[in-house]
Amino acid sequence: MLNMKIAFVGKGGSGKTTLSSLFIRHLAFRGTPVVAVDADINQHLGAALGLDDPETAALPALGAHLPLIKEHLRGSNPRIASAETMIKTTPPGEGSRLLRLQEDNPIYDACAREVALDGAGIRLLATGPFTESDLGVACYHSKTGAVELLLNHLVDGREECMVVDMTAGSDSFASGMFTRFDMTFLVAEPTRKGVSVYRQYKEYARDYDVPLKVVGNKVQGEDDLDFLRQEVGEDLLVTVGHSDWVRAMEKGRPRPFAELEESNSRALHALFQAVDAVYDARDWERYTRQMVHFHLRNAESWGNEKTGADLAAQVDPSFVLGEQRQEAVVPQSSQSAPQPA
Numbered sequence: 549m550l551n552m553k554i555a556f557v558g559k560g561g562s563g564k565t566t567l568s569s570l571f572i573r574h575l576a577f578r579g580t581p582v583v584a585v586d587a588d589i590n591q592h593l594g595a596a597l598g599l600d601d602p603e604t605a606a607l608p609a610l611g612a613h614l615p616l617i618k619e620h621l622r623g624s625n626p627r628i629a630s631a632e633t634m635i636k637t638t639p640p641g642e643g644s645r646l647l648r649l650q651e652d653n654p655i656y657d658a659c660a661r662e663v664a665l666d667g668a669g670i671r672l673l674a675t676g677p678f679t680e681s682d683l684g685v686a687c688y689h690s691k692t693g694a695v696e697l698l699l700n701h702l703v704d705g706r707e708e709c710m711v712v713d714m715t716a717g718s719d720s721f722a723s724g725m726f727t728r729f730d731m732t733f734l735v736a737e738p739t740r741k742g743v744s745v746y747r748q749y750k751e752y753a754r755d756y757d758v759p760l761k762v763v764g765n766k767v768q769g770e771d772d773l774d775f776l777r778q779e780v781g782e783d784l785l786v787t788v789g790h791s792d793w794v795r796a797m798e799k800g801r802p803r804p805f806a807e808l809e810e811s812n813s814r815a816l817h818a819l820f821q822a823v824d825a826v827y828d829a830r831d832w833e834r835y836t837r838q839m840v841h842f843h844l845r846n847a848e849s850w851g852n853e854k855t856g857a858d859l860a861a862q863v864d865p866s867f868v869l870g871e872q873r874q875e876a877v878v879p880q881s882s883q884s885a886p887q888p889a
Contacts, residue, residue, distance in 0.1 A: 551704045552823050553712070553728060558735035559745045560590075560716035563765040566794060567735050568713040569596035573805050574816040576668040581708040583649045583660070586674040587695045593713045594672060597663050598802055608659045609676020610694035617694055620654050621645050621701045627864055633857040636693030637724060637843035639836070640701045641864025647701050649708045655698070666805045673698075692725065699728040700839055703869065709823075724842025727756045730830060731823045735763050736780065738772035743779040750783070756838060759826050761785040763819070786818040832870035839869070 556568035565588065575582050586593035586607075594604040610617065618631035625643035628634060640646060647653070649671075660671040675692055692715060704710060712729070726732070726749075734749055736742045746762055753760060764776045764787035776784050793808045808816075840863050843851075847859035 551706050551708050552730040552827065553699065553702065553704060553710045554823055555712045555714050555726075555729040555732045556735060557714045557732060557745070557749065558716065558765075559737075559741060562716075562735045562737055562742060562745075563788075564716070564735040565592045565596050565713050567733070567763055567765060567788065568711055569593060570794070570808075570812070571733075571816055571819055572597065572670060572711050573665050574813075574820065575709055575711070576665045576670050577805050578820075579668065581650050582670040583708075583710045584663075584670055584672045585695055585698075585710065585712040586672070587692050587712050588715045589675065589692075590716070591674055591676070594663075594674065596797075597665065597670075597672065598797070599663065600800075607661055607672065607674045607676075610659050610673055610698075611676045611692075613655070613658050614694055616658055617655055617697060621647075621697060625864075627862045629857065633855045633859065633862070634697070635843075635846060635851045635855065635859065636696045637839070637846045637851075638697065638700070638859070638862055639839045639843050639864070639867075640869060641862070641867045644701060646703045646869070647698060649702070649704055649710060696725045696728070699725065700869075724838060724845075726753060727758060727835075727838045727842070729758070731759050731761065731826055733761055733763050733785075733819060734783075735765050736776065737766050738764060738775045743776070746780055746783070757831075757834065759829070761819075761822055763788060763815075766790075785822055786815045788812055788815050833868055836868045836870075 554571070556564045556571070558564035568584075572582055572584050584593060584597070591604065591607070594607055595601070615631060618634040621640070621644060622628045622631050622634060623643050623645035625641050627641050628638065628644075645653075647655070656671065660673050662669050663672045675695060695712065702710065732749070732753075734746050736746050749760060760783060762776070762780045762783045763785060764773070767773055767776070767787040767789050773787060776787065789811065791809055791812055793803055793812070796803055843863065844860055851859045
């Protein structure tokens with residue numbers, strides 16, 4: 549029973565985008581519906597999934613559609629006066645529109661693109677790159693905030709997954725987005741720098757019960773394996789070595805996914821099993837509580853001043869996000885969100 553939100557994190561150059569793209573392919577190959585999200589400002593997930601440069605450049609940017617996203621998610625929530633008072637941590641409440649991975653809605657229409665992977669289609673969303681026009685007037689959190697809003701309003705159903713390729717390093721701790729996942733895979737090389745991000749994640753996530761497993765990448769022998777075991781201990785789930793299949797993909801000479809090396813296929817299946825194993829540990833009350841916790845922190849530190857509103861009043865104390873909320877979603881046919889100007 550796989551219906552999970554999964555993050556791939558790691559330092560720049562660790563191979564997290566490659567590993568996340570392989571896992572997305574693995575899920576699609578199994579027939580699991582997938583929404584893939586490129587939440588890294590260095591937008592490489594599309595290319596890793598086989599898009600050419602023009603196709604990757606043409607991906608709509610979530611960050612450019614914030615008015616649409618906010619207006620749609622706000623729905624008829626009486627606690628949210630306007631879309632302009634929503635910030636990246638705004639939690640849902642009664643009247644909010646919740647998202648489902650396989651539905652059709654204005655956000656997917658504007659921002660998602662279908663990508664065919666060996667005959668199986670996935671949806672791909674991207675934050676959008678940090679452009680020259682953003683220099684000096686914006687930070688990349690203004691881009692990834694759209695992803696956080698989507699995660700806060702997402703109710704993933706049975707046998708479907710959202711896989712997010714996160715920004716490099718430990719920068720997701722600048723918000724509460726790191727708590728939004730059922731499983732976080734940290735991709736680490738067998739070097740001191742490679743495990744430094746792991747130590748940061750382990751320390752920061754300790755108080756929030758964030759499930760974390762390490763995927764060792766670019767492991768070339770027993771010495772590399774021993775190093776990772778010593779540094780990350782029981783958090784080491786599996787290791788991945790050289791892949792001729794990946795090299796061919798990077799050269800623009802893709803092969804059928806069924807031809808991926810057996811050892812790497814087994815590693816991806818180990819990731820699948822690790823995700824499936826935490827399904828019963830899903831705690832929607834904790835998830836909602838943490839969502840509210842980070843919203844109140846953001847409201848006090850900058851959100852109230854920026855919006856001119858008391859954002860604490862947006863919190864619906866009786867609302868708990870969960871799978872039982874799926875049937876309460878406002879039907880698309882009855883109300884649609886306006887397009888941004």
